[in-house]
Amino acid sequence: MWQFFHKLGSPKWFYGIATRFMPWLLASGLLLLAGGLAWGLAFAPADYLQGNSYRIIFIHVPTAFLAQSMYIMMAVAAVVTLVWRMKLADVFVKAVAPVGLVFTFLSLFTGAVWGKPTWGTWWVWDARLTSMLILLFLYGGVIALDRAINDEKSAARAVAVLVLVGVVNIPIIKYSVNWWNTLHQPATFKLTEKPSMPVEMWVPLLLSVLGLYLLFGWLACLRMKTEILVREQKTRWVKDLVMAGRG
Amino acid sequence: MAFDSFSAFIAMEGHGPYVWSCYAVFFILVAGMMIWSARRNRAVIEGCKRRFDQQQGTSGRDARPKASATFTRVEVSQD
Amino acid sequence: MTTDVRPGLKPVESGVGLFPAMAAVFMRDVRVAFRQRQDLLNPLLFFIMVVTLFPLGVSPEVEFLRQSGAGILWVAALLSVLLSLDHLFRHDFDDGTLEQLVLQPQPLFALVLAKTVAHWILTGLPLVVLTPILGIMVHLDGNSIAILCLTLLIGTPVLSLIGSIGAALTLGLRSAGVLLSLLIIPLYIPVLIFGTGTVAAASEGSPVAGYLALMGAFLVLALTLAPFASAAALRISLSNS
Amino acid sequence: MSEPLLQAVNLECERDTRLLFHNLSFSILPGTVTRVEGPNGTGKTTLLRILAGLNDAFSGDLLWCGEPRSHLRESFLRNTLYLGHRPGIKPLLTPLENLRALMAGRRRVTDDTLSQALAGTGLAGFEHVPCRNLSAGQQRRVALARLLIADEPLWLLDEVFTAIDAGGVKAIEALLQQRAQEGGAVLVTTHHDLQLPGMQRIILGGGERDDN
Numbered sequence: 001m002w003q004f005f006h007k008l009g010s011p012k013w014f015y016g017i018a019t020r021f022m023p024w025l026l027a028s029g030l031l032l033l034a035g036g037l038a039w040g041l042a043f044a045p046a047d048y049l050q051g052n053s054y055r056i057i058f059i060h061v062p063t064a065f066l067a068q069s070m071y072i073m074m075a076v077a078a079v080v081t082l083v084w085r086m087k088l089a090d091v092f093v094k095a096v097a098p099v100g101l102v103f104t105f106l107s108l109f110t111g112a113v114w115g116k117p118t119w120g121t122w123w124v125w126d127a128r129l130t131s132m133l134i135l136l137f138l139y140g141g142v143i144a145l146d147r148a149i150n151d152e153k154s155a156a157r158a159v160a161v162l163v164l165v166g167v168v169n170i171p172i173i174k175y176s177v178n179w180w181n182t183l184h185q186p187a188t189f190k191l192t193e194k195p196s197m198p199v200e201m202w203v204p205l206l207l208s209v210l211g212l213y214l215l216f217g218w219l220a221c222l223r224m225k226t227e228i229l230v231r232e233q234k235t236r237w238v239k240d241l242v243m244a245g246r247g
Numbered sequence: 248m249a250f251d252s253f254s255a256f257i258a259m260e261g262h263g264p265y266v267w268s269c270y271a272v273f274f275i276l277v278a279g280m281m282i283w284s285a286r287r288n289r290a291v292i293e294g295c296k297r298r299f300d301q302q303q304g305t306s307g308r309d310a311r312p313k314a315s316a317t318f319t320r321v322e323v324s325q326d
Numbered sequence: 327m328t329t330d331v332r333p334g335l336k337p338v339e340s341g342v343g344l345f346p347a348m349a350a351v352f353m354r355d356v357r358v359a360f361r362q363r364q365d366l367l368n369p370l371l372f373f374i375m376v377v378t379l380f381p382l383g384v385s386p387e388v389e390f391l392r393q394s395g396a397g398i399l400w401v402a403a404l405l406s407v408l409l410s411l412d413h414l415f416r417h418d419f420d421d422g423t424l425e426q427l428v429l430q431p432q433p434l435f436a437l438v439l440a441k442t443v444a445h446w447i448l449t450g451l452p453l454v455v456l457t458p459i460l461g462i463m464v465h466l467d468g469n470s471i472a473i474l475c476l477t478l479l480i481g482t483p484v485l486s487l488i489g490s491i492g493a494a495l496t497l498g499l500r501s502a503g504v505l506l507s508l509l510i511i512p513l514y515i516p517v518l519i520f521g522t523g524t525v526a527a528a529s530e531g532s533p534v535a536g537y538l539a540l541m542g543a544f545l546v547l548a549l550t551l552a553p554f555a556s557a558a559a560l561r562i563s564l565s566n567s
Numbered sequence: 568m569s570e571p572l573l574q575a576v577n578l579e580c581e582r583d584t585r586l587l588f589h590n591l592s593f594s595i596l597p598g599t600v601t602r603v604e605g606p607n608g609t610g611k612t613t614l615l616r617i618l619a620g621l622n623d624a625f626s627g628d629l630l631w632c633g634e635p636r637s638h639l640r641e642s643f644l645r646n647t648l649y650l651g652h653r654p655g656i657k658p659l660l661t662p663l664e665n666l667r668a669l670m671a672g673r674r675r676v677t678d679d680t681l682s683q684a685l686a687g688t689g690l691a692g693f694e695h696v697p698c699r700n701l702s703a704g705q706q707r708r709v710a711l712a713r714l715l716i717a718d719e720p721l722w723l724l725d726e727v728f729t730a731i732d733a734g735g736v737k738a739i740e741a742l743l744q745q746r747a748q749e750g751g752a753v754l755v756t757t758h759h760d761l762q763l764p765g766m767q768r769i770i771l772g773g774g775e776r777d778d779n
Contacts, residue, residue, distance in 0.1 A: 106277075
């Protein structure tokens with residue numbers, strides 16, 4: 001068990017594994033995403049209330065889903081950084097935070113554009129959108145702090161503390177925003193929660209969520225590999241690797 | 248197929264601009280992020296290679312010249 | 327841990343208890359603050375000025391002010407606490423006092439808590455005291471002012487506690503002040519929502535005990551968790567300098 | 568008392584991708600003065616901060632009385648006195664108040680003792696003058712007054728002689744010497760040419776730096 005753990009923390013080991021898995025992640029991710037989106041765009045039936053605008057759901061939900069679960073993943077990695085000082089964990093946080101920011105932005109953007117035909121305005125202070133906006137701020141803070149600290153190790157640990165403080169706050173923020181929302185505007189109908197979604201709608205949705213997850217896996221591996229190279233550029237194994245010509 | 252024709256597919260009963268702009272931004276950002284990350288990966292590898300090559304060229308010599316401080320005044324040239 | 331008595335070594339117990347040590351940290355901060363009273367006044371002046379901007383910038387109508395007065399005061403209080411947070415550890419960091427604080431044979435989180443309490447008493451509490459006057463100026467009725475003061479009384483220590491984490495994380499960085507706001511404002515949102523929400527509920531005549539209890543829960547949570555996070559962040563920031 | 572107080576085993580510290588030192592091992596025994604030497608930028612201050620427990624960005628082991636220091640943190644802190652570049656003196660407080668605050672978490676001392684210590688560093692009569700009205704050397708002396716009442720067996724002193732006049736330097740040298748004879752251990756970094764009988768040296772940046 002401990003040996004496995006130790007191995008998991010070794011950048012060299014990870015680099016090898018990631019290189020082996022990445023083509024599969026990319027291929028399966030693209031395939032699933034393309035399939036899910038094509039199905040959702042062209043073949044799934046129109047929604048009886050919202051018409052065709054609901055087709056935005058096939059990117060809105062996956063990005064929102066991923067943006068939130070990425071923050072949780074970062075928090076797990078932050079615990080690992082602080083407790084076991086595992087190098088890979090802080091490489092993960094650093095590599096993934098900008099991706100999280102982009103996905104959060106995408107879910108906000110698609111939510112806003114979807115809101116226009118549905119609610120008649122670009123932006124509604126709806127509980128979900130507001131929570132996502134705050135998540136965007138949290139990601140922004142993490143990236144800004146990481147950029148501001150020069151020393152890599154200190155940056156990793158400071159960011160880990162911030163991510164953990166953020167993750168303790170996320171449920172509180174969600175709860176309070178929900179409460180605030182009901183206080184200020186009596187429940188309108190929600191964007192994504194439908195009483196029952198027909199199979200032809202949720203299967204493509206599931207496909208695109210899975211596809212985006214796999215693509216994210218590929219992206220995370222790639223960015224982590226880059227970060228590992230930057231950090232380990234003086235070591236023997238990086239030299240051998242680079243000189244052997246395979247990346 | 249949920250649409251009768253290609254033009255109906257593009258128009259989406261008037262919701263076309265919303266749907267397509269969402270998908271466009273999604274593809275631009277995701278693809279952009281993927282390409283940018285891949286290019287940065289390449290750039291870092293190239294950078295490493297260049298440094299290792301340089302090191303092999305100058306191996307044996309100390310890259311950073313070591314000199315003790317003398318605190319002699321520097322002639323200021325004016326032109 | 328403390329039973330280790332070797333020749334020549336002083337056992338930990340021969341030192342000072344935790345409480346006197348915390349009191350000393352607290353007293354030093356208070357004393358320093360009173361030698362430099364301008365620093366005490368600045369957040370208060372800022373608070374008053376921000377509140378003044380709203381009638382000037384939006385509308386002096388009684389109806390508008392009565393409706394948004396609580397929100398205005400809460401936002402202004404939040405901003406002035408944020409403004410003062412930059413000083414929480416900076417001076418100590420610059421003159422080396424912070425190093426000596428970290429090296430005291432006492433649990434660091436307790437000393438950080440003492441500093442945070444001092445910060446609250448020096449900035450948060452005066453804001454609460456000033457609130458009734460500003461409340462009258464924005465035409466809040468008596469009941470709303472009382473509830474507002476109560477929410478600020480419970481809420482401002484939470485602001486100081488959460489803020490101490492940000493202040494510790496950004497210690498010694500360039501443009502720390504702006505960065506501090508970026509990191510901390512998202513975390514302040516729940517306190518702000520419940521602070522103003524409680525006043526809104528009170529003005530509608532609904533019971534507020536539940537909301538106040540919830541804010542109390544925030545305070546307890548912040549009291550138990552924030553000092554540990556700030557202490558960890560301080561160690562990291564000092565390690566970096 | 569020949570058991571080492573503090574032992575460093577294979578210390579290695581990298582700062583901003585520059586290797587400051589590696590394979591650094593030494594023991595600090597009671598009753599010794601050790602001087603850390605090396606040109607600017609070779610990591611003297613960093614080493615002292617690592618030993619004091621302020622900087623933990625290093626690899627290698629630190630043993631306190633033979634056991635890992637992280638297990639005995641409170642005992643270590645209680646028995647170590649660290650004086651850094653920045654002396655920990657608040658300009659707005661008086662020397663007496665400063666000293667009182669610095670001692671507060673460590674040991675109970677009366678104001679009388681503190682005044683005597685201040686007098687011992689040549690600050691008699693300045694007890695109640697705000698430190699910002701004192702000169703740089705006088706402010707350092709406020710911090711150094713702690714040495715006159717410190718009971719910690721291990722002293723870590725970073726650049727103690729900075730801004731101190733010639734007479735003061737002599738007196739501090741004598742103080743360190745006397746402290747070692749009493750059985751205390753002292754570790755100093757200084758550019759001042761400190762020569763004490765039996766002094767040990769740790770030399771940093773001595774050519775064995777492998778560059779990359």
